[in-house]
Amino acid sequence: MTDTYPYMVSNNKLGPIFEKIKTAARPSKFTNEFLKTIGFTSSNDRAVIPLLRRLGFITDDGTPTAAYDKLKDSTLHKHIIGERMRDLYSDLYTVDENIHAASDDEIKGAISRITGKDAKLVNYYFATFKLLASLAKFDGSPISKxxxxxxxxxxxxxxxxxxxxxxxxxxxxxxxxxxxxxxxxxxxxxxxxxxxxxxxxxxx
Structure with a gap:
């Protein structure tokens, strides 16, 4: 079994947070305070921090990485999300290299087999995975701005x-x-x- 996947119980802010990252100044540390500064004050929004950490956009102490910088380039933004997803969900992509395009039942089934978690957690993992996939691009060769x-x-x-x-x-x-x-x-x-x-x- 793999480690549990990160997730946000409430995913409706994930897209706006990624969009704000693109336009906001690069922080020295991505913290709860920085989230509040860019307009995300709900306690549910804080779950994006461990998600960004697992995706490789920030380090353990919250320092933005080179991958984070690519989020700020509109020509690379979607591609870097897709690239980091393939790394985070490598076990899923071993099952199907285009798992993001599979049916919902197939994705949930793969997550269930790999994590061994109950249906509630599988649904959380699935919802976050699907929303990330909707923000990503998985093909083509991006050219930086x-x-x-x-x-x-x-x-x-x-x-x-x-x-x-x-x-x-x-x-x-x-x-x-x-x-x-x-x-x-x-x-x-x-x-x-x-x-x-x-x-x-x-x-x-």
Missing amino acids: KEKEKQEKPPEQQGGGNSDEEKRKVKSDFHYNIQIHLPATTDISVYNAIFKSLKDNLII
Whole structure:
């Protein structure tokens, strides 16, 4: 049997809390006081702290992790929830790698077999799992907001475009044409002098 899964008896605040994490300033410690600061004052809301800890978003003392920082990036937010769910519920994902898309009965059955808990607790675990899954993405390769902004810049602003090698390439691709108006003369030595000067001074 696995360790019991974290859960919130009242899950209706879980989505709003995750949304607030995205916009609120990063705390030095995610505590009950911080929850109150961002508008979640119910005693039931405090259950999100052990849930965030088990998901790897905060450490044992409440310090936000690198995964927490990804929650604040709208392009990574859903993907990091899905990634951390696969880790927390690894036993469930061993049963079915797409367990989040399975029927409710299948999910409850898997939770019951893995945890060995009674129906009441299984329902709590299931409800929290399902709500987390509704906030997550489990496929695709996310691109961070910073990387997306870099890709949207013109090539000359993306960095790395001024290397010596690229400068040499630009230089080697540069071509120029010179027009020469020769004087009207029958003295061939005049033309010889002009072409010799071109060869000595312009032709590389």
